[in-house]
Every structure is written in C-alpha cells, then in structure tokens.
Amino acid sequence: MLSPLDRKLLRDLARIKGQAAAIGLVIALGVLMMVMMTGLVNTLDQTRLAYYDRYRLAQVFAPVTRAPEPVLARLAAIPGVAAVEGRVSGWALIDIGAHELPVRAQALSLPDLGRPRLNDIYLVGGRLPELGRADEIVLLDGFAKARGLALNDRLIATMNGTRRAFRITGFAQSPEFLYSTAPGEMVPDDARFAVFWMRHSALAAAYDMKGAFNQALIALGRGASSEGVMLAADQMLAPYGSAGSYGLEDLISNRFIMEEIKGLRSTSGVVPPIFLGVAAFLLYIVINRMVQAEREQIGLLKAFGYSGLEVSLHYLKLVLVIAVLGAVLGSLGGMWSGHALARVYQIYYKFPFLVFSVDPRSFVTGFAVSILTASAGSLFVLRGVFRLTPAVAMRPPAPPDYSRSFDLAARLKRWLDQPSRMVVRRLTRYPGRMIGAVIGIATGLALSVASLTLMAGFDETLDLSFNVMSRGELSVSFTGKQTDKALLELARLPGVEHVEPSRAVSTVFRNGTYSYRGAIEGRPEFPVLNRVIDTDEAPISMRREGVILSKPLADLLHLQPGDTLIAEIKEGRRPVLHLPVIGVAETLMGAPAFMEIGALSRVLNEPGQVTGAALTIDEAQLDGLIARLKAMPQIAGVTLKSDMREALVRIMNEGPGAVRFVMLAVAAIITFGIVYNSARIAFAERERDLASLRVMGFSRGEAAFVLLGELAVVTLAALPLGVGLGYGLTYLTVKGFSTDIYQIPVTYSPESFGLAMVAVLVAAALSGWLVKRELDRVDLVAALKTRD
Amino acid sequence: MTDTSAASPRPVFCTKALTKTYGEGPAAVHALRGVDLDIPEGEFVVLLGPSGSGKSTLLNILGGLDRPSAGTAHFKDVELTGMSDAELTKYRRDHVGFVFQFYNLMPSLNARENVELVTEIAKTPMDAKEALALVGLDKRAHHFPSELSGGEQQRVAIARAVAKRPTVLFCDEPTGALDSATGRAVLKVLTDVNQQLGTTVMIVTHAANTAMLADRVIHFADGGIREVIRNREKLTAEQIDW
Structure with a gap:
C-alpha cells in the first residue's frame, strides 16, 4: 500500500510529465554520450585484441634475406617464445590496366597443408589455394573491393622479374593488414596496395626460397619480454641477413589503429564531460524552478505536521525518480548507439567480428553525476523553502529583493530607460545564473571553434603537404638500392x-x-x-x-x-x-x-x-610515361601525388576523422540547448512581468526586449569567453587528433572563430524567436491574476 | 436591465449586446450574455456581483485585454471590437490604466522607476514624482517592491496606472489582498484620482461597501446586468465601514 505522500509523488510526476521528461532527457543525453563514447573506444580496443588473439597475430616479426627452415626450431627454443612460423614474403607489382599505374603488392606464403600457426587469415569468401596449383591466390578483401574484383577473376603480377597470371580463389581479411600501406608510404589506401596469399611451395618457387623462409613470425609466452626475444632472434638470424626484428607496436597497421583509438579516446575524454556538465547545469536550474513552484504545497504539508525531513525526502524522491530514469534511459541509449557506431567502425576497420564491451565505470560516473546534481540542485532550493514558516510558505512569495544587490543600473542611470534597467538589474541580481549561462554558451562556442579549426587544420595539412612540401607530381620507388644511373634513365624518359x-x-x-x-x-x-x-x-x-x-x-x-x-x-x-x-x-x-x-x-x-x-x-605525356615506367625492372612502385592526396582526404573524412563532424553537431546542440533553456526559464520566471508590460501598453516587441535583452547580453558576454576557451580546446583536440600518420597544425583560423560566433548568434536568435512566439500567445489576464 | 441614470455627460464606453462565451457545446461558459451599457465620462463606477457573474470579463474587454464573442463596444467614437492587436496595444498605452489585486510591480525596478516605466512611453504623462506624491509615496520613491508593504505596493501600482493621465482607470479587486486600513487608503487614492484628474474609474470588487464611494453601481449576475444604481449620496473613503 502506497503512503499518501508516495501517491502524491506519482500524481505529481504525472502532472509535471512534460517538464520531467525534458529534465530526464537532458540527463539521458549526457549519460548517453558518456556511455556511447567510452563503449565505442572499449569495443574497438577489445575487438582489436580479440581479433589478434583469434587469428594468432605474431608479437615479433623478424625479416631475413634467406634462412633455411631448420633455423625455425632453434628460434622456437629461445626462452619466452611460444610459437614460431616461417613464411615467404615477396614484393610484386600488379598490372591493373594499360593506362593505370601498377599497384604494389605483398605476396605471403600459407603453409602447404592446413592453416598457418601464426598470422592466420579470415576467409571472407571462396577457398584457400589448392596445393600444387601455383596460379591460385587468395586476395586481400579490401583491395578486391576497392578494385571491384570477383572470384575467379584473373590477376597479372610481376614477381621477381617474371610476369605471371593468377586466378583469385578467395578473399581474406587479416589482423596484420587492418590498414594496408605500400612500403615507404605513409597514407593507407586500399586501392593502391594489395596483399595476396599463396601456398608455400608455389611462392617459394617464385622467389627461390625452397626449404627456406625470409620472415620469421614469433609469438611470445605469457610474461616473456619481447626485447629479450628480439635480441636473441637477431643474433641467431644475423648470418642469414637479418634486417632486425620488430615488435607488434611497430607493425604499421597496428600502429595506425592504435593511434586512431588513442585519438578517439582523447575525444571521448573531452566531449562527454562537457555534455554532462551542461546537463547538470540545466538540471539545477529547472529543478530549482520546479521546487519553487511547489512552495505552497510544502507549506501545506508542514502545516499538517509533516517534518522538514519527511517533506525533503518526498521532493528528493521526486527528483531522484526523474534522475534515475534519465540515467537508465541514457545508459540503454548509450549502449545501443555505442553498438550502432561500433558497427560503422567495424566496416571501416574491416574487423570480421565485434566484441562489444562497455566500461562499467562510465555507468557509475553517469549515474553519480546526474543523481548528485539533481539532488544538490533540489536540496539547495529546499533549504531556502524550509526556512520559512508554513504560513509564510503558503502565501505567494514576496517580490525578489533587488535592493541589496550591486546596482549597476543606478550607476548607468543616464543611459538606460526602464526596460533596459530591468534587464541590467536582473543580470546583476542573479550573477550565478548569468555566469552559468555565459559559461554554458561559451563552452558550446569553444566546441564549435575547436571542431571548425580542426577542419581548417585538416585543409592546412593537405595544403602544406601537397603544395609546400611535396611538389613533384609523381614519386618513384626502386626495388632495393640503385645507383645514380637509374636517375639518369628516369630523366631521359619523355615527359x-x-x-x-x-x-x-x-x-x-x-x-x-x-x-x-x-x-x-x-x-x-x-x-x-x-x-x-x-x-x-x-x-x-x-x-x-x-x-x-x-x-x-x-x-x-x-x-x-x-x-x-x-x-x-x-x-x-x-x-x-x-x-x-x-x-x-x-x-x-x-x-x-x-x-x-x-x-x-x-x-x-x-x-x-x-x-x-x-x-x-608533363601531364600530357602521363600515359606514355606510365607504360615506360612499368617496363623498367628496377622500379618497385610509382605513386601519383593526386592519388595520395585523395587517400589522405579519405582517411581524414572517414573513421575517427569523422568524429569532428559529430563534435560540431554536439556543439550546435549544446549551444542551442543552453541558449534556448536560458530564454525559456527567464520567460517562465517573468511571465507576469511581461504580461504587466503588455497591459500597460507596451507592444509585443517592447515587452520582448526585456526578455530578449537579457538573452542578448548573456550571449554577447559569452562570445569573448568562448573565443578564449576555444583557443585552449582547439589546442587539446588538435593534439588529440594528430596521429603518427598525420599531424594537424594548430592553426588559429579567424574564419573558424567567425563562423562559430555566427552559429551562436543564430542559435540565440532562433531561441529568442521561439520564446517570443510564446510571449505573444500569453493570456494577459490569466498571467496577471494567477499567483506565482 | 434598467438604466436609472438621469442626463449624463457623453459616455466614455458604450456597449451593445456584448457577449462573451468561453468554450463550445455543452461545456460552454457564457461569461457575458448580451450586455448593453453606457459609462459616462468622469464617473466613479463600481461593478459588484458574485464570482463568475461577468464583471471582470466586461472590464477586460473594455480595457482592451480581451475580445467579445459578439456585440460591440465603443470607446468614445472608436469601436474597440474591431481593433487589431497593435491598435489595442496603442489604446491601452494611450488611454487605459490598470490596477490588479496582485500589484504586479516589476521587482527589479524601484517605486519611481516602476512609474517611469509608463511615463517613458506615454504621450502626456505627469512627472513620476508627482504621481507618487498623489498616492502619498513620494518619500519612498527609491524603495524596491520587496521593501514596500502590500498597501504601499498597491499605491505604487495606482501611481503607475495614473501617471500617464489615462482616460479610464480599471481596477480589478484592488483591495482584495489588503487589510482594512490599507484598503481604505488605497480607495482614498482612487477617489482622489477620480476627483482631481477627472479620470473615469471602474472598479470590480466583492466588497459591497466600496459601492458607497461610487457615482454609479452596476450589479452583475449570471453574465448580465441585474441593476444599475445611481448613488446620490457618495461617501468618502474615510467614511465607509470595512
């Protein structure tokens, strides 16, 4: 059986459902952002690890010129080594078509029987090459998709100076090639670098590696030091032309994805707390207002003999129900959207599966912040109400006291008419609230500035990279070292x-x-x-x-x-x-x-x-030049600057680079949310004053001035602060977004600041218009006759 | 419905079959059911009647705060019922003063500034100080509403309403929230305004004794006028019982 107070609680909730829903949603959004972002980062990292684990990605890579297979057993005996696999790796050039640049490729061996012990592949479609069929290959799925290749298609490749024709029997993904980058290039591009796998005997024949390997893959035992193993392996492999082993952290694909997750993590450390902070601020103001409106009922309950504690608990419960429901909703929404976002990233990173994992700490933080701000907000107001005797509480509140606050308006008397004075007095009477709103709007502005500057920074990167630093149209890489003669040959080519x-x-x-x-x-x-x-x-x-x-x-x-x-x-x-x-x-x-x-x-x-x-x-002679370059055996790869530029733009716009678009959207929502809510609350509190002005003969515009003037002052005050915060936040986010692949210069573009300020002003104007519309609809008589 | 008035000055308000209905169908509330009325200029008029009898509705329509469902209302030669929103605003600004039960002062402006709020936009206002002197509050001009008693706040509200030298002053339950001594003081101010400035004053009230001050008392019932009584022997505010 519910107590009468609890029944009142349920009915109150039903009565204020609109407002309760608004508060709940603000909390939910804050928690959602938090859970979603941390969930996304966690999921990506866990998935990466699980992928590596399931497909047994090696922890140490040891390239050599040529080592006989028995050496593998000696490598396996090094303390700390759990498993060893030897494979053949060779460079190839794939011929795509007469007018296209050849594509560099890496050919890797699979054991003749069964699956590799280390660096296994995930077969997306088709089958593995059959033993004895030297013309069958499994092709990297990303490249096949980028080039529109299908099963059983033919592929022409030059390997070790010999032109060969292959048939594609399957497509594969590999944890080793989440990002595929041609050697010597920085920017991953699915279309311009290929990996294919062949049976060991077939590939060994092509590269003269029968009974030998040129790459050792090593998995470490639990707790083994990679440094020690690498040192021992390098010593053991030195006679076979070791190029020095390296760890997983230096595997290019892994390095890229780690950098991107790091960037995402730093974003998730900045954006959700801001959102949660804004939610807390709005919550405080709205709850403050709500409890004020209950003042009369509080007086009544106290008059009946309920103790202050009982009544406090009653209202605290009301607030907590809203806060908890909001947090639960936010958690569920955050998990759902985190999952949905992770699916998008899954495609981008080419994970074969997803290990969805959320950080329990994000729930705890989300719940704690919403509940604490909600209860702190209400307790603060309740304390004021409880100081009143029941009799006083039941009467309408006395007019707010403007006599004791610092009277800026009186000092500016000569320049202000009465409506302006009302604006100034209210701002100076509630400085905390004004500062809160100013900070909130400034934060939104700063976020916009940071995301816009980031975009400008991306453009700056492109411009510097391709117009200032790298100014050739074509870059050529040779197979191994060449003498100056190769340069002369290049210089002699027409074009x-x-x-x-x-x-x-x-x-x-x-x-x-x-x-x-x-x-x-x-x-x-x-x-x-x-x-x-x-x-x-x-x-x-x-x-x-x-x-x-x-x-x-x-x-x-x-x-x-x-x-x-x-x-x-x-x-x-x-x-x-x-x-x-x-x-x-x-x-x-x-x-x-x-x-x-x-x-x-x-x-x-x-x-x-x-x-x-x-x-x-000479671009006019490009086609002829491509044909001649293809014919030069000492050339391993040719890259057009325009292709590289496109690839870089793609990386910046897709995947983690795309987070900056999300940031911009969040910034817009925060800015609008704060501006609009400040206007709404000011309106609710002054409805009667505004109605009085209308009754006295003030036109709609003149009455709106009193309301919107306040909004304008707050917005204008927020601009310089937002610009300052924007500088700081820009620096932080640019650092967060800069990766091993590309660094974004911290450029302060005046356009970004201008645009962000315009956006804030537009948000303010729109909020103002929405509130003014409500003001125009106010029933003057009802507003004046109701008690506050 | 009887008008027992003798020859009066020309009417400031004149209504014909004024009707106001809220809602539709069986739930409709008929606040005014075809009211015909003339209010002569310069009179002190009291509207009496139980809650829901239509007196406030009439006041609101004459004051330009509401529109009738049917019928016409004229202010002097101008038809109020046909006015646009902007015209009604201008009408209120130039001709009408309002006083409500809950004062409705701007808490962020002191007494004098509250009055100046109106004098700044009025055509031929009196000085704010003068208006406050009229209600006996010139000494408290720099006090904020939070520093004034209920009666004082209501007197500031009256000063604010009369400072523009309105043609009509509408008061809806002006003494409703006040004790007797304060209420009497407020009524005194209203009669003074009527006599000294010649402003037509219309008061809606439950307090029957207020009728003793009036030139004309209009009794309302069920959305219509039950009777209009001309008061031959007006009392002063000091004389009435509370």
Whole structure:
C-alpha cells in the first residue's frame, strides 16, 4: 500500500510529465554520450585484441634475406617464445590496366597443408589455394573491393622479374593488414596496395626460397619480454641477413589503429564531460524552478505536521525518480548507439567480428553525476523553502529583493530607460545564473571553434603537404638500392621534367630509454620537390654535418639541436651511428629524420645509392610515361601525388576523422540547448512581468526586449569567453587528433572563430524567436491574476 | 436591465449586446450574455456581483485585454471590437490604466522607476514624482517592491496606472489582498484620482461597501446586468465601514 505522500509523488510526476521528461532527457543525453563514447573506444580496443588473439597475430616479426627452415626450431627454443612460423614474403607489382599505374603488392606464403600457426587469415569468401596449383591466390578483401574484383577473376603480377597470371580463389581479411600501406608510404589506401596469399611451395618457387623462409613470425609466452626475444632472434638470424626484428607496436597497421583509438579516446575524454556538465547545469536550474513552484504545497504539508525531513525526502524522491530514469534511459541509449557506431567502425576497420564491451565505470560516473546534481540542485532550493514558516510558505512569495544587490543600473542611470534597467538589474541580481549561462554558451562556442579549426587544420595539412612540401607530381620507388644511373634513365624518359633523388634507410632511433623505429631520409642539399620546412613554412637546406629531426620525432625522443642521436641502421652493414642533431623541421606526416643524401651515403659507406625519386612531369605525356615506367625492372612502385592526396582526404573524412563532424553537431546542440533553456526559464520566471508590460501598453516587441535583452547580453558576454576557451580546446583536440600518420597544425583560423560566433548568434536568435512566439500567445489576464 | 441614470455627460464606453462565451457545446461558459451599457465620462463606477457573474470579463474587454464573442463596444467614437492587436496595444498605452489585486510591480525596478516605466512611453504623462506624491509615496520613491508593504505596493501600482493621465482607470479587486486600513487608503487614492484628474474609474470588487464611494453601481449576475444604481449620496473613503 502506497503512503499518501508516495501517491502524491506519482500524481505529481504525472502532472509535471512534460517538464520531467525534458529534465530526464537532458540527463539521458549526457549519460548517453558518456556511455556511447567510452563503449565505442572499449569495443574497438577489445575487438582489436580479440581479433589478434583469434587469428594468432605474431608479437615479433623478424625479416631475413634467406634462412633455411631448420633455423625455425632453434628460434622456437629461445626462452619466452611460444610459437614460431616461417613464411615467404615477396614484393610484386600488379598490372591493373594499360593506362593505370601498377599497384604494389605483398605476396605471403600459407603453409602447404592446413592453416598457418601464426598470422592466420579470415576467409571472407571462396577457398584457400589448392596445393600444387601455383596460379591460385587468395586476395586481400579490401583491395578486391576497392578494385571491384570477383572470384575467379584473373590477376597479372610481376614477381621477381617474371610476369605471371593468377586466378583469385578467395578473399581474406587479416589482423596484420587492418590498414594496408605500400612500403615507404605513409597514407593507407586500399586501392593502391594489395596483399595476396599463396601456398608455400608455389611462392617459394617464385622467389627461390625452397626449404627456406625470409620472415620469421614469433609469438611470445605469457610474461616473456619481447626485447629479450628480439635480441636473441637477431643474433641467431644475423648470418642469414637479418634486417632486425620488430615488435607488434611497430607493425604499421597496428600502429595506425592504435593511434586512431588513442585519438578517439582523447575525444571521448573531452566531449562527454562537457555534455554532462551542461546537463547538470540545466538540471539545477529547472529543478530549482520546479521546487519553487511547489512552495505552497510544502507549506501545506508542514502545516499538517509533516517534518522538514519527511517533506525533503518526498521532493528528493521526486527528483531522484526523474534522475534515475534519465540515467537508465541514457545508459540503454548509450549502449545501443555505442553498438550502432561500433558497427560503422567495424566496416571501416574491416574487423570480421565485434566484441562489444562497455566500461562499467562510465555507468557509475553517469549515474553519480546526474543523481548528485539533481539532488544538490533540489536540496539547495529546499533549504531556502524550509526556512520559512508554513504560513509564510503558503502565501505567494514576496517580490525578489533587488535592493541589496550591486546596482549597476543606478550607476548607468543616464543611459538606460526602464526596460533596459530591468534587464541590467536582473543580470546583476542573479550573477550565478548569468555566469552559468555565459559559461554554458561559451563552452558550446569553444566546441564549435575547436571542431571548425580542426577542419581548417585538416585543409592546412593537405595544403602544406601537397603544395609546400611535396611538389613533384609523381614519386618513384626502386626495388632495393640503385645507383645514380637509374636517375639518369628516369630523366631521359619523355615527359619527365625534373628528377630529385631520395634515399630512405630503415633505422631505429634512440636517445637513452626513448626509441622509435622509422627511417632516415636522404635529400639533396637544396631540395626542390621534397622540401623540408621550418615552423614558418620556410624551406630548410640540408647540411652535411648532421641530422635534422622532424618535430614529432624530436618530441618523441626528447632531443633538441645540439644533442646527439643514436641511429641503429637496419640494413646493409647495420652500423650504429652517432649523429649530431642540427635542426628540427615541421612535418605533417610520419616522424622522419633528414640528412643530406651525400652525407648519408658517406656514413653508410655506400656512395651514390638512391631508393627513390620525385618527378615533375608533363601531364600530357602521363600515359606514355606510365607504360615506360612499368617496363623498367628496377622500379618497385610509382605513386601519383593526386592519388595520395585523395587517400589522405579519405582517411581524414572517414573513421575517427569523422568524429569532428559529430563534435560540431554536439556543439550546435549544446549551444542551442543552453541558449534556448536560458530564454525559456527567464520567460517562465517573468511571465507576469511581461504580461504587466503588455497591459500597460507596451507592444509585443517592447515587452520582448526585456526578455530578449537579457538573452542578448548573456550571449554577447559569452562570445569573448568562448573565443578564449576555444583557443585552449582547439589546442587539446588538435593534439588529440594528430596521429603518427598525420599531424594537424594548430592553426588559429579567424574564419573558424567567425563562423562559430555566427552559429551562436543564430542559435540565440532562433531561441529568442521561439520564446517570443510564446510571449505573444500569453493570456494577459490569466498571467496577471494567477499567483506565482 | 434598467438604466436609472438621469442626463449624463457623453459616455466614455458604450456597449451593445456584448457577449462573451468561453468554450463550445455543452461545456460552454457564457461569461457575458448580451450586455448593453453606457459609462459616462468622469464617473466613479463600481461593478459588484458574485464570482463568475461577468464583471471582470466586461472590464477586460473594455480595457482592451480581451475580445467579445459578439456585440460591440465603443470607446468614445472608436469601436474597440474591431481593433487589431497593435491598435489595442496603442489604446491601452494611450488611454487605459490598470490596477490588479496582485500589484504586479516589476521587482527589479524601484517605486519611481516602476512609474517611469509608463511615463517613458506615454504621450502626456505627469512627472513620476508627482504621481507618487498623489498616492502619498513620494518619500519612498527609491524603495524596491520587496521593501514596500502590500498597501504601499498597491499605491505604487495606482501611481503607475495614473501617471500617464489615462482616460479610464480599471481596477480589478484592488483591495482584495489588503487589510482594512490599507484598503481604505488605497480607495482614498482612487477617489482622489477620480476627483482631481477627472479620470473615469471602474472598479470590480466583492466588497459591497466600496459601492458607497461610487457615482454609479452596476450589479452583475449570471453574465448580465441585474441593476444599475445611481448613488446620490457618495461617501468618502474615510467614511465607509470595512
């Protein structure tokens, strides 16, 4: 049997259902954002791990020139090694069509029988190649989709100098290639890099690897140190031309996805708390208002003999029911939308399955914040009401006291008419509320500024990358090292205008305990096509006496000009170099180090060697040039700058880059929510005043001024604050969104600030219009005769 | 319905078959059922009658706050019933003062500023100080509503209503929330306004004794006028019993 008070509670809830629903929804949205974002990040990370685990992705990769298979047993005996797999990996060029650039591909071996022990693949369709059928391949699903290839289609590839025809028997996804990037390139592009799998005996025959392998995959036992295993493996494999083993953290695909999850995590740390904070603020104001309206009933209950505690609990229950229902709704909605969003990401990351996992802490935080703000808000108001005797409480409240607050309006007397004075007095009478609204709107503005600046930053990245830094139309990479002769051959091709050599040397950089696996890039003394720039976007010339670090690498290794960098070269004689750092350059993609190409050759003791070149060409002769480039056996890959640019735009717009669109939407909702609610509450509180003005003969516009003037002042005050907050938030989000693949420069674009401010003003105008419409509909007589 | 008035000055209001119905069908409430009435200019008129008898509805229509369902109402030569919203606003601004039971002062403006609210937009207003002096509150001009008693607040409301020198002053239960001494003081102010400024005053009230102050008492019942009585021997506010 419900007590009369509880029955009153249910009826009250039914009575104020509209308002209760509004409060509940605000809470629900805050909790939803929180649960959704943390759920998404958790799910992606858990799915990644589960995918790696189920398809047995190796933790250590050890490339060699050629090692006999019995070495595998010795590798397996290294303490800490749980499983070893040897495979053949070779580079190939796929011929797509006469007028298209050839596509670089990696061919990988599958055991002749059964599935690989490590780095298994997920067969999306078709079947594995049959043993003995050397022309059958399984193709990476992403590439097949990007190129529109079907089962049983033919594929022409040049492997080890020989042109071969293959038949596609299946499509596969692999945890090793969540992102597929051609070697030496930074930007993943499904269409421009392929992976295919063949049976071991077939692939070994193509690359002269019978009874041998050129890549060892190692899985570690529980608690084993990858450093120790890598060291032992490198020693063991040194006689077979080891290029130095590397861990999962240096696997490019894994590095990309980790970076993206990191970016997403940092966003999820910024946006939901802001949303929850705004929800808390709105909740406080609305509940404040609601309890004020119950004042008379509170007096009545106390007059009947209910104690202050009983009545407080009654109202607290009312608020808690709303808060808890809102939080439950938000949690359910958050799980649902987190799941839905994860499905979108699943397609983007090409996960074969999804491990949906939410962080229980996000529920706890969501519930705690909503319940605490709801009860704090109501307790604060209730305390005021309980100070009154029942008799006083049952009378309409006395007019709010304006006599004791700081009277700015009196000081401005000469310049203000009475309606303006009303605006100013109200603002100074409730400074807390005004500051709250100002902060809220400013936060919305700051979010908009940050997301817009981020977009401008993306454009800036593109512009700097492709117009300022990389200025060749075509880049060519050679198969292994070539001599200067290759450059001369390129320069002689019809349509080639200018050739600029480059040399990339795979290197592990170290400084004390900091290390990074990357490459030293050799450039001419005065690069023209692949420029290196400083913070002012001015080109830097290479100097012979040392190395120039990219800003991200310098930060990563905690190095600055004057320090010494240790570079462990991972090819050739594998020297360990101590190089003076002579400068830091701004880069937007990757974290490379630069040296003058001649100086680099000298320290490596390999004079006149190049690994690639940048070209400017006569675009009219592109088709002919492509045909000739394809015919050159020393060319491993050719990339058009325009293709790379498109790929970069795609990465920035899809997947985590797309979060900035969500951020913009959230910013708009928050801004509008705060502006509109501030206006609504001001209207509710002043309905009678406004009706009085109308009765006195003030026109609708004049009466609205008193209401909207307040909104205008609050909005205008929020603009400078929002701009300030925007600067800070921009910095944070840009850092969060910058990844290993691309760095976004922190550019303060005035357009972003302008646009965000316009958006806030439009939100204010729209809210004003909506509230004014209500004001126009007010029943003057009813408003004046009802007690507050 | 009888009009026992003798020859009067020209009417400030004149209604013909004024009808107001709220709602439709069986649930319809007939607030006014065809009221014909002339109110002469400069009179002090009291409308008496039980709750729901239609007196406030009439006041609201004459004051430009509401529109009739049928019939006509004229203010002098102008037909109120045909006015647009903007015209009604202008009518209220130029000709009408209102006083309500719950004062309805702006809490954020002090007494003088509340009056100035009106004088700033009126055509030929009196000085705000003068208006407050009229209600005996010139000494408290700088007090905010929260610092004033109920009676004082109501007097500020009256000062605010008369400061524009309105043609008509409408008062809906002006003493409803006040004790007798304060109520009497407020009525005194209203009679003063009527006599000194020549403003037509129309008061809706439950308090029958207020009728003793009136030139004309209109009794309402069931949405119509039951009788109109001309008061030959008006009392002053000090003289009436409460």
